[in-house]
Amino acid sequence: MEDNIFGVDLKKTATLVSVFSLTTALLDKLTPQEIWNNLELKDLSQKNIQNKDFFDWCNDAVKQSMRFNLVIGNPPFNPIKGISKKVRFQTKIRTFKDKTKSYS
Helix, strand or coil: CCCCCCEEECCHHHHHHHHHHHHHHHHHHCCHHHHHHHCCCCCHHHHCEEECCHHHHHHHHHHCCCCCCCCCCCCCCCCCCCCCHHHHHHHHHHHHHHHHHHHC
């Protein structure tokens, strides 16, 4: 799981729920004997599920030469007041493109 699943959210609670859900799903697939004898749980919140802005996280991933086969996302539910969703998104994309040009 540590090599294949990554996530990011601005809300700390959302990241904690994700870590808990992934851990529960893993435990559900194992027998009690496997859990008792072999399981070592790693803290997914350190590397895999992070509390950050998605675009900042992407910038860090590009710097670390991380590559992904699939990225799934959803728009923010509580956008910043006073700025339209379209303007905020366009600004983030433009900033991200500018920052990552030097890493391509």
